[in-house]
Amino acid sequence: MNRLIGYTRDLSGGSGTQADVDALAGAGARRVFTDIESADVRMRPGLRDCLALLETGDVLVVPSAAALSHTVAHFLATVDALARRGVGFRSLAEPALCTGDVADPAEVFAALESLRRRLTSLQTRAGMASAASEGRRPGRPTVMTPERIAMAVELRNLGRPITHIARVLGVSANAVKRALGATAETPVTVRRGDLAE
Structure with a gap:
């Protein structure tokens, strides 16, 4: 049949798919399917x-391989399944990943590595957005609990150096500095009422 069928999804959370749809139509796609960013990548x-x-x-055409898949393994499995059905694949952004073209293997590997980095970045941003929407702060939790902060303040007010406080608390000197919000030379006074219980 030799139809070009397009597919894209919203990768950046809210920017929509219209630009991709226009690009796919401009590339000759007779029909374009889309998914919203919030859709489960497996469904x-x-x-x-x-x-x-x-x-x-037919040929499946996408604006980029990242629009098709959420992992490199999924991308490779999908393109392989299409090839076994006699369906071609074309990426507007990554010509080296298109089926039917003879590409330099180095270009293919470079394109796959670029795809892996892009997908990792998308997953990281999605995880951070999900954490923020649930009121959680992304990243490693602080080692300085309210109790440790209170002890650090008391020791600092007694004139103990940051390195000594860190050793006593079993944390790094940088963690103590960040928690106290002061340099090693400046004593800090914090009232107990200012600390979370």
Whole structure:
């Protein structure tokens, strides 16, 4: 049939897919399927419908491989499954990943590594956004509990150096400095009422 069928999804959370849809239509896609960013990457109805429509001789065209897959392994498995069905694959952003073209293996590996980095970045941003929406602060939790902060303040007010306080508390000197909000030379006075219980 030699139809170009397009697929994309909202990768950046809220920017939409219209620019991708326009690019795919401009590349000759007769029909374009889309999924919203919040859709579960394993259960994307637009991708499911798109893959079901494809027939032998068709070509799936995407703006980038990241739009198709959430991992490199998923990307490779999807393109392999398409090839076994006689369906081609084309990425507008990564020509080295298109099927049917003879590409330099170094270009293919470079494109796959770029895809891996992009997908990792997307997953990290999605995780941070999810944590923020739940009121959690992303990253490693602080080692300085309210009790440790109170002890650090008392020891600092007694004139103990930051390195001594860190050793007593079993944390790094930088953690103590950050918690006290002062340099090693400046004593800090914090009332107990200012600390969380």
